Amino acid sequence: MERVERVLDDRAAPVRPVVLSVLALGDLWLLHRPQTPADWALALGALAVCLGGGRFPLAATVTLSGLLVAGDALGAAVGLPVKAMLAVTLFELALRSGARRVAAGGVLAGGFLVWHAMSAPAAEVLPTLYRLAVLAGVPLLSGAYVRLLRRHAAQARERADAEERRRHSETLAARAAERTAIARELHDLVAHHVSSMVLRVGVARHVLPGDDPRVTQVLDDLHATGGAALVDLRRLVAVLRDPAQVDGGPFFSLVDRAELPGALEGAVARVRQAGLTAQAEVDPSVAELDAVRGLTVLRLAQEGLANAAKHAGPRAGVRLSVRMEALGTGTVGTEASGTEASGTGTVGTGTVGTGTVGTGTVGAEAVGAAVGRVTGSEGRRVRLEIVDDGGADRRRPAPGTLGHGLIGMAERVELLGGRFEAGPAPGGQGWRLYAELPPPEQAQWAAGGDRRGAPARAMEASTR
Known part of the structure; x- marks a missing residue:
């Protein structure tokens, strides 16, 4: 299915006309060579219309159907190449158009094909109608099937993307919950104990006698270190609760x-x-x-x-x-x-x-x-x-x-x-x-x- 999508994807649109041109010209030159200049003109005109079927599939389908009938009226011997080109445009129509346009194109093409079948001898009308029904039905069904597969593949990708977004959101929510829990414990437990120690050291600085400068120096250092630790803890808690304030990751x-x-x-x-x-x-x-x-x-x-x-x-x-x-x-x-x-x-x-x-x-x-x-x-x-x-x-x-x-x-x-x-x-x-x-x-x-x-x-x- 992936290979079919790559071949029929719009990014491959410039390649498809080249391939169709090579195949059609090879068929016209080697297998079904036109006999007169009028036949060549009709065949090349049909090829030009077929190449435009990728962008205008409905118009191309109707035009090729009309050219098939015109070839019968002129006695041109290029009916088989034109029918092959018509099959290609019918496939493009079913692949790229909505149901109404496909139905309209099928009805119009069917009318021309019935007209074409009526030009055959009486004994060949029913076999010709059967062959033309297969000619039109197979491309239409194939195009509709590929279109359905592409739609299902697109829906599967959308579901996968939605699931990935959901998992990502759940991961972010889980991380946020973990950060919040850590921040809460840091604030309620660690910061509380550090604040209590800083407070007690501050009290000790005023209660204890200052006869020994070494004791005062140690208490001052403890108080300053504890205060700095509290500042860092508060900043850490703030970052854990709101990571958006962190620049650079x-x-x-x-x-x-x-x-x-x-x-x-x-x-x-x-x-x-x-x-x-x-x-x-x-x-x-x-x-x-x-x-x-x-x-x-x-x-x-x-x-x-x-x-x-x-x-x-x-x-x-x-x-x-x-x-x-x-x-x-x-x-x-x-x-x-x-x-x-x-x-x-x-x-x-x-x-x-x-x-x-x-x-x-x-x-x-x-x-x-x-x-x-x-x-x-x-x-x-x-x-x-x-x-x-x-x-x-x-x-x-x-x-x-x-x-x-x-x-x-x-x-x-x-x-x-x-x-x-x-x-x-x-x-x-x-x-x-x-x-x-x-x-x-x-x-x-x-x-x-x-x-x-x-x-x-x-x-x-x-x-x-």
């Missing part, structure tokens, strides 16, 4: 691009307040990253530094490096404090290294990286690296307490088509985590490969 940023370098420095400042010796090397041009990759860099840096403080201890040293580099520069995936890393596992696009933490080595649970699509900086990649020295107070969690930090960061990197590497720092002391994303034109989005995905591989890459 399902990702959004809680930090302006121009504020990204300062936000990274703020993350480093917080771990310094926790007692770590932290150093930061942040390329100012990261402010040119788009919202998606900028937020990814910030979140991975925050998580990596927090895990360094958690696992390496308050007396550890940690270094954060965020760089934007042109392609073809630097050493990919093996830099750490100017030393080539060894034993950190294998790394592939969108995968997590399979190195393990050696005996006595402790480091950050996770860090991530994202290479962003750089506004005005196409062809550049972003590298983010966090290395800690293990610290003197090494703390390893109990077995089976693997959190979601490394899993989430591995998902972020894989989602953006980058590479991710986690394992012991060079020399086996401490922990190093490295990630990068190529520029958009070279990004290889994660597909195939290890079907477990980055989260499962991340769990194998770390004992934490």
Whole structure:
């Protein structure tokens, strides 16, 4: 049926006249060659009318029927070619016209054909009428059948499109319901508890004596951090309830691009307040990253530094490096404090290294990286690296307490088509985590490969 539709489709209209012309001229030249110039004129005139049957099937049907009768009156010997052309126009009439036009064309053509049959000898009238009835009936029925098939196919496509739209609407409704439920829980549960903690810390700032400035500093920091968390939670709840306010897709940023370098420095400042010796090397041009990759860099840096403080201890040293580099520069995936890393596992696009933490080595649970699509900086990649020295107070969690930090960061990197590497720092002391994303034109989005995905591989890459 699809092949028939392609042949009879209006887009094939320029091809059909060429095919009909070749077939008709071949028949006239090789099989039923006209004998006189008048015969040739009648046959070629009939061919011209037949070629116009695609656009004017009713007029062409009536005209060819009249030419058939005129050929009888003139004694032309081209009756068979004209009858074949009439069959073609009758098929076009049934295929492309409504029931009334088909009925009108059938009646008019039938009248001419009966007239044509009457010109035959008396003994041949009934056989001639039968042949002419077949000549007219078969094309009409065939055209009507094909027209019906096309209508049913169009209706089937419409039903399929409607079903697809319905499924799409149901999917959107389900997602909206899920987002609303998540937003409700975030507001009623998480935001409530955070607000309560901020309130209590605010009360403690005024109730506790201010003799020890260190206590005041800690309380002030807790109050400021809790307030910022509340602001972010409210914005997140607003986005979950109304995704239309998000520009550029399902990702959004809680930090302006121009504020990204300062936000990274703020993350480093917080771990310094926790007692770590932290150093930061942040390329100012990261402010040119788009919202998606900028937020990814910030979140991975925050998580990596927090895990360094958690696992390496308050007396550890940690270094954060965020760089934007042109392609073809630097050493990919093996830099750490100017030393080539060894034993950190294998790394592939969108995968997590399979190195393990050696005996006595402790480091950050996770860090991530994202290479962003750089506004005005196409062809550049972003590298983010966090290395800690293990610290003197090494703390390893109990077995089976693997959190979601490394899993989430591995998902972020894989989602953006980058590479991710986690394992012991060079020399086996401490922990190093490295990630990068190529520029958009070279990004290889994660597909195939290890079907477990980055989260499962991340769990194998770390004992934490």
